[in-house]
Amino acid sequence: MKLTIHGYSTALYATWYYVEELGILFDAGDGVCANLLGKAGKIKHAFISHADRDHLTGLLQFNQLFAGLKPTIYYPKDSGSFPFLKDFFTKFDPHNTGTNWQEIEDKSIIATKNTIQVEAIENGHVVQPGLLKSLSFKVYETKQKLKSEFVNLQKDELIKIKKEHGDHFLTNVVKRNILSYSADTPIENYARYHNSEILIHEATFLTKNETNTKSWKNKHSSLDEVFKMVANINIDKLILGHFSSRYDQHEIDKEIKKHIQHYNIKIPVHRIPVGKAVKNILAQTPIN
Numbered sequence: 675m676k677l678t679i680h681g682y683s684t685a686l687y688a689t690w691y692y693v694e695e696l697g698i699l700f701d702a703g704d705g706v707c708a709n710l711l712g713k714a715g716k717i718k719h720a721f722i723s724h725a726d727r728d729h730l731t732g733l734l735q736f737n738q739l740f741a742g743l744k745p746t747i748y749y750p751k752d753s754g755s756f757p758f759l760k761d762f763f764t765k766f767d768p769h770n771t772g773t774n775w776q777e778i779e780d781k782s783i784i785a786t787k788n789t790i791q792v793e794a795i796e797n798g799h800v801v802q803p804g805l806l807k808s809l810s811f812k813v814y815e816t817k818q819k820l821k822s823e824f825v826n827l828q829k830d831e832l833i834k835i836k837k838e839h840g841d842h843f844l845t846n847v848v849k850r851n852i853l854s855y856s857a858d859t860p861i862e863n864y865a866r867y868h869n870s871e872i873l874i875h876e877a878t879f880l881t882k883n884e885t886n887t888k889s890w891k892n893k894h895s896s897l898d899e900v901f902k903m904v905a906n907i908n909i910d911k912l913i914l915g916h917f918s919s920r921y922d923q924h925e926i927d928k929e930i931k932k933h934i935q936h937y938n939i940k941i942p943v944h945r946i947p948v949g950k951a952v953k954n955i956l957a958q959t960p961i962n
């Protein structure tokens with residue numbers, strides 16, 4: 675499935691990614707509705723990774739405009755901010771009802787369509803022992819695929835076998851990880867995104883040294899660490915975002931190109947420029 679992904683992601687200010695074909699929004703920082711306009715009405719499922727304000731303030735406007743279309747907002751089960759928001763929205767915009775607020779747990783699997791499932795995975799961005807506060811997400815597509823021994827049969831023969839033995843005799847279920855979204859997180863586990871067709875990963879800082887900055891209370895990734903991981907796993911496309919606005923765009927791009935060359939990265943690499951929304955990210959010219 676070809677995915678049309680729109681997004682904005684600058685650390686501290688706002689992050690959101692909308693996947694048109696799936697009707698799925700990942701995070702809801704400022705500007706979701708202002709950028710997507712009517713397309714935002716097609717959001718059926720909004721997965722919010724954690725309660726940092728740059729990931730949720732777009733929900734106020736989204737709820738006001740589109741609650742009537744009965745979207746579901748999913749959030750980590752121990753993030754107290756979301757029940758507060760629900761309560762506030764209910765009082766602030768009392769006639770805009772319909773939004774479904776759903777807490778989710780680590781390893782929750784949500785079927786958003788017959789063939790599409792979203793898995794929530796706890797990450798180490800917000801660490802509070804025993805409490806689930808921050809999530810990454812993986813999207814899977816399942817398809818029924820004709821077993822190899824039947825591919826050369828004629829249609830009427832297949833129908834006959836199907837009548838005799840049922841659907842599942844003919845097909846295998848093939849499950850693919852079509853998209854993964856790290857959200858805000860340190861690099862923890864290379865296996866997590868191995869075989870993701872598209873990976874959207876944060877790279878708040880350019881170098882690992884900077885990730886220890888005391889003024890950032892929650893943990894983030896750096897560009898050098900992300901590339902080290904990408905060089906060691908199999909993915910088809912990479913989208914980098916959540917860069918800190920402390921960096922000049924030329925500096926970021928120079929570093930990205932340096933890592934692409936160093937690790938001999940062959941897959942297309944896209945990046946969300948600081949302070950800019952990008953339409954159909956994968957249709958843009960990659961940086962390499």
Ligand SMILES: [Zn+2]
Nearest residue numbers: 686726728858
């Ligand atoms: Zn953030």
